[in-house]
Amino acid sequence: MYKESLRRTLSYLSHCRGRFILSILMTLAYVLSSLYIPLLAGQAIDLLTGAGEVDFGLLTGRLFAILLTACLCFLSQYILSRLNNSIVYSVARRLRNDAFDKVGSLPFSFLDSHRQGDVVARVISDVDQVADGLLLGFSQALSAIMTIAVTIWYLFSLDWIMALVVILLSPLSLVVASFIARRTHRHFKETADRRSIQTDLTDEYITATGEVLCYNLQNEFQARFSQVNAQWADSSLKGTFYSSLVNPATRAVNSVVYACAALAGSFLAIQGRLSVGGLTSALSYATQYTKPFNDITGVVTELQNALVCASRIFSLLDEEDVVDDGRKELPDGPLSVSFRKVFFSYVKGQDLIRDFSLDIASGMHVAIVGPTGAGKSTVINLLMRYYEIDSGSILIDGIPIDEVKLSSLRLSFGSVLQDSFIRKASVRENIAMGRDFSDDEIVEACRRAHVHEIIMRLENGYDTVLDDDEGLLSAGERQLIAIARCMVDLPNLLILDEATSSIDTRTEGLIQASFNEMTRGRTSFVVAHRLSTIRNADIILVMKDGDIVESGRHEELLAKGGFYSELYRSQYATGGGEC
Numbered sequence: 001m002y003k004e005s006l007r008r009t010l011s012y013l014s015h016c017r018g019r020f021i022l023s024i025l026m027t028l029a030y031v032l033s034s035l036y037i038p039l040l041a042g043q044a045i046d047l048l049t050g051a052g053e054v055d056f057g058l059l060t061g062r063l064f065a066i067l068l069t070a071c072l073c074f075l076s077q078y079i080l081s082r083l084n085n086s087i088v089y090s091v092a093r094r095l096r097n098d099a100f101d102k103v104g105s106l107p108f109s110f111l112d113s114h115r116q117g118d119v120v121a122r123v124i125s126d127v128d129q130v131a132d133g134l135l136l137g138f139s140q141a142l143s144a145i146m147t148i149a150v151t152i153w154y155l156f157s158l159d160w161i162m163a164l165v166v167i168l169l170s171p172l173s174l175v176v177a178s179f180i181a182r183r184t185h186r187h188f189k190e191t192a193d194r195r196s197i198q199t200d201l202t203d204e205y206i207t208a209t210g211e212v213l214c215y216n217l218q219n220e221f222q223a224r225f226s227q228v229n230a231q232w233a234d235s236s237l238k239g240t241f242y243s244s245l246v247n248p249a250t251r252a253v254n255s256v257v258y259a260c261a262a263l264a265g266s267f268l269a270i271q272g273r274l275s276v277g278g279l280t281s282a283l284s285y286a287t288q289y290t291k292p293f294n295d296i297t298g299v300v301t302e303l304q305n306a307l308v309c310a311s312r313i314f315s316l317l318d319e320e321d322v323v324d325d326g327r328k329e330l331p332d333g334p335l336s337v338s339f340r341k342v343f344f345s346y347v348k349g350q351d352l353i354r355d356f357s358l359d360i361a362s363g364m365h366v367a368i369v370g371p372t373g374a375g376k377s378t379v380i381n382l383l384m385r386y387y388e389i390d391s392g393s394i395l396i397d398g399i400p401i402d403e404v405k406l407s408s409l410r411l412s413f414g415s416v417l418q419d420s421f422i423r424k425a426s427v428r429e430n431i432a433m434g435r436d437f438s439d440d441e442i443v444e445a446c447r448r449a450h451v452h453e454i455i456m457r458l459e460n461g462y463d464t465v466l467d468d469d470e471g472l473l474s475a476g477e478r479q480l481i482a483i484a485r486c487m488v489d490l491p492n493l494l495i496l497d498e499a500t501s502s503i504d505t506r507t508e509g510l511i512q513a514s515f516n517e518m519t520r521g522r523t524s525f526v527v528a529h530r531l532s533t534i535r536n537a538d539i540i541l542v543m544k545d546g547d548i549v550e551s552g553r554h555e556e557l558l559a560k561g562g563f564y565s566e567l568y569r570s571q572y573a574t575g576g577g578e579c
Contacts, residue, residue, distance in 0.1 A: 005310040006303075009130060012091040019087050023138065026080040031146040033073040035154055035288060040066045042281030084138040092131035099123045099313055105321040108386045112346070117200020122316050125195060126309035133306020141299045144292030151289040158282050159274055165264045166286045169257040176249045187239030188305040192312060194232040201225055239305070254290035261286035323388070324406040328399055334362035335397045335412065335492050335523050337383070342392035344382060352378055353546045356392070360539075365519050367526045367534035369567065370543035376527045379543075380495050383525070384413055396493075414491040418498035420482040422473070427455050428462045431485050445488035448514045450507055451480035476503045483511065487518060494524035508533070531568050540564065 013020055044062040100123055103111075111119070155163035205212060205221050212221055265282050268274040274282065337360040344353040352375050360366055368376045381387050382394060385401055394401045401409060422430055431442050442462070446452040454477055458464040466472055466481075473481065480503065486494070496515065503511065512533060518524075528534050535554045542550035542557065542564045550557055550564050557564040 005307045005314055008314055009091070009095075009134070009307075009310050012094055013087065015094070016087050016090055019083055023080060023083040023087060024142065026076050026083060027142050027146055029076040030073060030080055031143060031150050033069050033076060035147065035150050035285070036069050037066055037073070038281045038284035038288070039154060040069065041284070042275075042277035042279075044277070045280055046275050046277035081139070084135060088131050088135040088138060091134060092127050095130065095313060096123060096127045099127065099316055102317050102319070102321075106319055107322050107388070108381070109346075110319055115196070115200040117198075117203045118196040119316070120203065121192075121196035121199045122312050125199070126192065126312050129192070129309040130306045130313065133303050133309075136299050136302045140295040144295040144299070147288060147292045151285050151292075155282060155285050155289070158278050158285075159268055162261065162265055162268060162274070162282045162286075166257065166261050166289050169260055172253045172257070176253055184239050184242040184304060187235050187242065189308045190235035191232065191239055192305075192308050194228060194235055198225070198228050198232055201228055243302075250290075250293060254287075254293070257290050258283070258286055322385075322406065323402070326402060326404045326406065326409075328403050328405065329408045330396060330399070330404055330412045330492070333492060334521060336360060336362040337493075337523060338395040338398075339379075340393045340395065342382065342394060343390045344378065344387065345390060346387075351390075351546065353382070353389075356546070356548065358541070358548065360523060362397070362523055363521050364538045365524050365526070365536070367528060367537035367540045368543060369528060369531060369534065369540060369564065371567075374543040375546040376543055377497055378546075380415075380497055380525060380527060384415070384495070385409060412491055413493045413495060414486040414489070415495040415497065416479070416482050416486050417495075420475070420478040422466050422478050422481065424465065424467045426460075426463050426465050427458070427481070430466055430481055431488055433485060435489060437488055441488055442484075445484045448487050448517075449480050449484035450511055450514075451477065451484050454480065476507070479503055480507075480511075483514075487514065490518055490522065492522060494519055494522055495527075496524065497527040498529065531571055542567070 040062050044059055044066070047059045047062065103119065103123065152163060152167060155166060201221075201224060205225070212218060262283055265274060265279045269276065269279045337358075339356050339358040342353055342356040343351060344356075345351045356379070368379060370376055378387075382389055383401075385406065388402075396404065396409070396412070428439070428442055431437075431445065439462070443452060446455060454473075455462055455464070458472065464472070508530075516536070526534055526537065534540060537554065539551060540554060540557055541548050542562075544563060550560065550562050552560075558568060
């Protein structure tokens, strides 16, 4: 699985192939220049043959060559660092963009079944971990591999026996490091999973701060967070501990290799096969040769963590998108809606909507009422195709909704929901929502939604920047903004799902007149708990446990004395009379 994650991660390099090739060339220049310095230093040492026997001309030339090589080494390393950062963060940007874009195409069923913090962690922190692993790979792994190859070349140019001693002993450090690294993978995976749980819990606590304080749940949340934090710390500590063993273990092996190389080099120098300068260069290369193995093992350890995170990102990217294979466009104008033997369940085997059938003529005003959990909002979700039905069909103007383009389907709807979404933008932008409306059109919509005066009381009026977390608007005022958002461009189908649930009774009465104007000549669906708001509906559907138990006009349903009558009287009857 992790080979596939590595392959897919590296495939993101295709858009920066030129920079990658240049990075390889700069790595080669850096390695060649850095490893050429010990050879020059050894040659300079050999020029110091004795008192009064120093060739200062040649020595000066060697020292100047060392200076030029060091400058080349510095320049190539600087360019290499800039290139690697550019490549890695370009990959991270594309990866995060793809993950964020994927969230927008996921079905609601996925978002319902996954913790919000887990999804956030995949898009944000997991991509950071992948970027860190890639950066370490580019900056150390490639350089380490080239260093090993070039060092072998330089060692053989000095003495083949010395080269074989170093080559045969050095891989011991890689064996030791690999043995340790294999044991770190499980702990890194646990760390990634527990980090997402911690993110989710933190997000839940911050989002629900008011409720937490109201019910004095601070200690309970603190206990839950401490438990998750302790688990995260435990797995992170174990992973870090095992990975930190790599460096000292390989350094111990490297010290043994260096000692053996020094011993072998000393015998070769005594035999006259190596000069003092050559021995100095060879020992320097022995150190240089073993160091890349430390780098590679460190990269392997970090790469394991990065690949765990990459697999989580790609599992998100591999989730099935919302199916949008429709080719038809909905016509402009009033639309009819039909439900034909619709069955639906959020959890397979637990039907919520059962054998639901209904025909709604174009321009009808439909109200849906019933107790909590009866399936009222579910009908709306199915109509907008947020969820796919299990069986049956839903038709709009005679066209099955799965044959309609999603963009056409949802552009035909205007909705005001119980929970009003406010983005971090100006009031004007929150109402326009990316659409092109004049200031006059926006102001007119706000007047009809009875929110214009509220907006004008804000510091900068329609230019005031709103943020759902800053408390500039109350829940009711946010809902009025959502109503104005719908009124500024009235579509063919309207959905009002508890649209006035957070609005006071007086303002609700004023807005009801605007709603009546909005719905005139348009097919509309109103989900309501306040039954007084749906008295004038063309048809009222009374739902209970996923079934339509009653339907008809307000007066007809009251006269039946059935379930609707019970709901109505439970809200408005006290002592036998309406209040």
